[in-house]
Amino acid sequence: MKVLTCLLSLAVIADYVHATIWQNDQTRITDYPVTVINPSQYELQTYAPNATELSYKGRWDSKYISCAPGLKFGFTGEYVAITFGPYTTNATLIGYRIDGQDWQFTNVTANATHLLVSPSTAGINVTTPITPSTFELRVTNWAYGIQIASVSVSKGQRIIRIPNFDRTIEVIGDSLSAGQYATLEGLASYAYGLGAGLGNTEYTITAYPGICLFDKRCYGNLRGMFYQWYYASDVSGRAIDIYGDNPELWDFSKQPAADIVLINLGTNDANSVNNVTTSGYVSQYTKLIEGVHTVYPNAQIILLSLWEGFGAVGNTYEQAKAFVPEIYGIYEYFNSKEYLDQPVLYDHATNSTYISEHPTKPFVSYFNTTGLMQHNDIGPQYHPTDVGHVKVASHLIQYIKIKFGWILYATGPEVQHDTLYWNDMANY
Ligand SMILES: *[C@@H]1O[C@H](CO)[C@@H](O)[C@H](O)[C@H]1NC(C)=O
Ligand SMILES: *[C@@H]1O[C@H](CO)[C@@H](O)[C@H](O)[C@H]1NC(C)=O
Ligand SMILES: *[C@@H]1O[C@H](CO)[C@@H](O)[C@H](O)[C@H]1NC(C)=O
Ligand SMILES: *[C@@H]1O[C@H](CO)[C@@H](O)[C@H](O)[C@H]1NC(C)=O
Ligand SMILES: *[C@@H]1O[C@H](CO)[C@@H](O)[C@H](O)[C@H]1NC(C)=O
Ligand SMILES: *[C@@H]1O[C@H](CO)[C@@H](O)[C@H](O)[C@H]1NC(C)=O
Ligand SMILES: *[C@@H]1O[C@H](CO)[C@@H](O)[C@H](O)[C@H]1NC(C)=O
Ligand SMILES: *[C@@H]1O[C@H](CO)[C@@H](O)[C@H](O)[C@H]1NC(C)=O
Numbered sequence: 001m002k003v004l005t006c007l008l009s010l011a012v013i014a015d016y017v018h019a020t021i022w023q024n025d026q027t028r029i030t031d032y033p034v035t036v037i038n039p040s041q042y043e044l045q046t047y048a049p050n051a052t053e054l055s056y057k058g059r060w061d062s063k064y065i066s067c068a069p070g071l072k073f074g075f076t077g078e079y080v081a082i083t084f085g086p087y088t089t090n091a092t093l094i095g096y097r098i099d100g101q102d103w104q105f106t107n108v109t110a111n112a113t114h115l116l117v118s119p120s121t122a123g124i125n126v127t128t129p130i131t132p133s134t135f136e137l138r139v140t141n142w143a144y145g146i147q148i149a150s151v152s153v154s155k156g157q158r159i160i161r162i163p164n165f166d167r168t169i170e171v172i173g174d175s176l177s178a179g180q181y182a183t184l185e186g187l188a189s190y191a192y193g194l195g196a197g198l199g200n201t202e203y204t205i206t207a208y209p210g211i212c213l214f215d216k217r218c219y220g221n222l223r224g225m226f227y228q229w230y231y232a233s234d235v236s237g238r239a240i241d242i243y244g245d246n247p248e249l250w251d252f253s254k255q256p257a258a259d260i261v262l263i264n265l266g267t268n269d270a271n272s273v274n275n276v277t278t279s280g281y282v283s284q285y286t287k288l289i290e291g292v293h294t295v296y297p298n299a300q301i302i303l304l305s306l307w308e309g310f311g312a313v314g315n316t317y318e319q320a321k322a323f324v325p326e327i328y329g330i331y332e333y334f335n336s337k338e339y340l341d342q343p344v345l346y347d348h349a350t351n352s353t354y355i356s357e358h359p360t361k362p363f364v365s366y367f368n369t370t371g372l373m374q375h376n377d378i379g380p381q382y383h384p385t386d387v388g389h390v391k392v393a394s395h396l397i398q399y400i401k402i403k404f405g406w407i408l409y410a411t412g413p414e415v416q417h418d419t420l421y422w423n424d425m426a427n428y
Contacts, residue, residue, distance in 0.1 A: 021183045028183065028418070032093070035106045035114040037081065042115075044081060044152040053159040054151060057255075058204045059232055061248050063087065067145030067208075067234040074132040077157030078124050080117035082137070084108050085147030087238060092144040095187045096137040099123055099130040100413035103187065108146060132160050138192075140185045142178035143209060143236060167406070168202040169195050170258040170299075172229060172292075175209035176307075177264050179389065181381040184417060188386050191262070193393030193416060198400065199409030202256060208235045213265035214276040214284050225265055226284040229291070230348045257296045260400060262367075263288070264304040270322035282326050289334060289364060290346035290353060300404060302365045303331055307392075309382055310375035317375035327366070334364035367399060386419060 021028035047053065049064040057070030065087045080098075088110040095103040096116050101123040108114055117124060117135060127133070139146055153159055171177045171191035179189025186192060186205070195203025206229060210219035215226040221235040222245055231247040233239040239247065265285070269276040289301055305327055308320035333339055343356040372395050377388030384392065400406050 023183070023421075030093075030105075032105045032107060035116055036109055036112045037115040039081065039083070039113040039152070042079070042081070042152075043155040044079070045155050045157060046083075046150050046152040047159055048150060049148045051151065051159065053161045054148075055162060055164065057202065059206060059234070059250060061232040061239075063242070064148040065145060065233070065238070065242075067139065067142055067236050067238075069139055069146065071137045071148065072134060072162055073151070074134050074160030074162045075117075075153050075157065076132060076160070077154040078117065078119045078121075079115065079152075079154045079157070080135050081113050081115045081152040083113040083149040083152070084110055085149035086111055087145075087147035087242075089141075089144035089146070089238070092146055093140045093184075094137055094146065095140055095184065095417065096135065098133055098135055099126075102414050103417040105140075110147075113152070134162055138187055140187050142175075142180060142186050142207065145234065145236065145238065164256055165200045165202050167198075167200070168204070168256045168258045169198065169260045169262070170204040171195070171207060171262045171264065172225060172288075173205070173207035173262075173264040174211050174225075174268055175207070176267060176383060177205060177207035177262075178209050180209045181379055181383040182386050182389055187417060188389055190384065190389040190392035190396070191264075193389055194262075194396045194400075196415045197393055197397050197408075197410050198406060199411065201409075204255065204258070207264075210268060211235060211265075212269045212274055212276055213288060214269050214280050216274070216276065218268050218274045218276075224269075224284070226288050226291075229288065252295050258299045260302065260404065261292050261296065261299050262302045262304060262396070263292075264306070266306050266323045266327065267308065270306065270308070278323070278326060281323065282330060285327070285330055286333065287346045287353065289330070290344050291348055293343070293360075293363065294345040294347060300363055300365065301334075302367050302396075302399075303327055304367050305369050307369045307373060309378055312375075319370065319375075331364055331366040335362050365403065367396065369395075386416070390416060390419070 053073050055072045060066040060069055090110045091107045093105055093107055095105055097103050098117055177191040179185040182188035191205045195201055211221045212218035212224040213226060215224035228235055230250055232250040233243055233247045268274055269281045292301055306322045308322050310317050310319050341359050343360045344353050345356050346353050372391050373388045377385055379385045
């Protein structure tokens with residue numbers, strides 16, 4: 001499967017920032033409102049990016065840069081403005097919303113202040129049932145990213161810390177989890193659909209286009225997820241320019257431990273251009289799980305089987321396969337009496353494994369994706385369409401509900417945006 005990487009995308013940013021979104025062979029109109037303001041014309045109360053009222057979601061580095069981020073806070077008054085720093089990829093599309101209103105979109109400009117909430121924002125004058133009002137922002141494109149320089153509200157008003165929900169999910173993956181080539185990418189991926197779709201759940205999507213699980217250079221990403229999972233920065237050209245091959249460690253105590261971790265990695269390892277051996281993949285996949293179990297000892301870990309692509313075979317279509325017995329074998333290993341009696345843990349700091357003194361209960365599940373998608377759920381760029389992502393997310397939500405007893409709390413506000421297509425006639 002061929003995927004563009006963060007690095008490649010950045011190298012050709014001028015051309016690729018203005019991607020065209022195709023909708024049933026027609027161009028989707030993306031004339032999002034321009035929200036740049038001159039802040040000197042407003043009376044603003046401004047907060048630094050390290051304000052304790054701001055809740056960052058997902059991985060952010062110490063410069064408040066992220067290519068996979070979310071930001072959430074409560075606010076009083078009728079204005080919210082955000083200033084984006086110089087490391088922002090110019091014209092990156094962000095989604096943002098207040099309360100339970102629909103997502104809105106704007107392209108952000110580096111070194112500029114954007115007025116994202118004002119008295120003309122839908123729902124701004126309605127104060128119940130969500131109070132204080134909440135503001136939430138997500139970046140759609142996983143290769144580009146933004147830097148938060150400051151957050152402002154009207155003078156005399158304030159921002160408010162919103163407590164975390166008490167359950168957390170993390171998806172560790174590649175472009176398939178990042179949502180690359182879905183219409184709204186990060187806000188259209190199955191990983192987002194799962195995290196947001198469960199409702200009342202914190203979700204982190206640690207997923208970089210083009211990355212292998214095995215720790216080697218794949219499509220321009222310097223390292224594989226076996227290594228990169230422990231670091232704050234992403235794998236983009238911007239991060240390489242700043243940190244080289246010495247990124248900042250991620251401080252796992254910054255955010256709540258995950259209760260459920262999904263791993264969907266191997267599609268890039270399976271591509272022969274990346275030269276990953278099967279034994280290397282199995283060995284590092286095993287150690288990645290041992291490392292996740294060390295960092296989050298109480299997390300349930302779900303291994304997704306790889307869906308790969310589909311191809312025409314004779315007069316029908318068939319799904320391609322990769323690492324099928326390998327991933328299933330890893331699942332069996334972690335559920336064997338041998339492992340559960342004497343669990344092996346992995347310590348990233350010393351790059352070594354050791355035997356835990358405490359037996360463990362089973363914590364690894366296998367999620368079989370075969371049969372969830374069909375050939376036309378994979379788009380011309382070899383990644384799921386929006387419909388494909390919705391299918392995978394929907395099945396995962398129900399799997400997690402049935403297997404782990406998670407109640408579904410998303411009961412009204414939209415999760416997927418721009419999916420309201422329908423037929424306006426009874427017969428056609
Ligand atoms: C905003 O971003 C979208 C998605 O990348 C793109 O299609 C659109 O052309 C951009 N608009 C501007 C004005 O940069
Ligand atoms: C935020 O950073 C500034 C320095 O840039 C520091 O003076 C301040 O104490 C920090 N605030 C918090 C809440 O950490
Ligand atoms: C943002 O400012 C920095 C200097 O602080 C400059 O290097 C960069 O080109 C600016 N970016 C844009 C898009 O204007
Ligand atoms: C940054 O993007 C905006 C559109 O969002 C555009 O108007 C502006 O010219 C761009 N700036 C640079 C330096 O490319
Ligand atoms: C909010 O403003 C809209 C548009 O001006 C108006 O139609 C609506 O009645 C207002 N709602 C409240 C609760 O004031
Ligand atoms: C894969 O191996 C071939 C032959 O040794 C080498 O030419 C190529 O650069 C390698 N590719 C990667 C991505 O490691
Ligand atoms: C980690 O250890 C493995 C052997 O267990 C070795 O192959 C690999 O090079 C080591 N990685 C680093 C970064 O030292
Ligand atoms: C996964 O599902 C496919 C399709 O139903 C089935 O053929 C396959 O045996 C399943 N794999 C496992 C490990 O259960």
